[in-house]
Amino acid sequence: MSDIDWAALRAAANEAKLKAYIPYSNFPVGAAALVDDGRIISGCNVENASYGVGLCAECALVSSLYMTGGGKLVAFTCVDGNGNVLMPCGRCRQLLFEHSAPGMILETVSGFKTIDEVLPDAFGPRTLEEYAS
Ligand code: THU
Numbered sequence: 001m002s003d004i005d006w007a008a009l010r011a012a013a014n015e016a017k018l019k020a021y022i023p024y025s026n027f028p029v030g031a032a033a034l035v036d037d038g039r040i041i042s043g044c045n046v047e048n049a050s051y052g053v054g055l056c057a058e059c060a061l062v063s064s065l066y067m068t069g070g071g072k073l074v075a076f077t078c079v080d081g082n083g084n085v086l087m088p089c090g091r092c093r094q095l096l097f098e099h100s101a102p103g104m105i106l107e108t109v110s111g112f113k114t115i116d117e118v119l120p121d122a123f124g125p126r127t128l129e130e131y132a133s
Pocket of ligand 1: 027
């Protein structure tokens with residue numbers, strides 16, 4: 001936690017938000033995360049004329065995770081157009097949970113929290129493993 005460079009993560013998120021494709025909402029979002037091998041990855045939201053299929057910034061971030069070598073997310077932050085911290089939507093908490101390292105930390109509107117705190121009792125890969133065994 002203390003060894004995480006949150007300023008660098010926020011800078012990456014703020015840079016990412018500048019790339020957002022947001023003709024419909026005009027609400028840019030930038031997300032950035034630290035991967036367990038030290039990489040910093042990021043993503044922006046990409047909207048669509050068919051509004052419901054627009055992609056949140058977290059979707060781009062997870063795609064970038066795999067495009068740049070995979071791994072698990074250790075720390076995450078997300079910002080709006082003003083650079084203020086933004087909570088990931090419910091769907092994106094689920095997205096992040098799937099790829100989280102144990103104890104992953106998120107910068108939230110109410111301080112630093114673990115992934116388990118922002119998505120308690122999550123449904124995830126382990127649920128399916130337990131069911132199958
Ligand atoms: N958005 C994100 O990119 N991530 C979130 O976690 C919340 C919402 C985007 C989706 C849409 O392009 C815009 O914010 C307004 O909802």
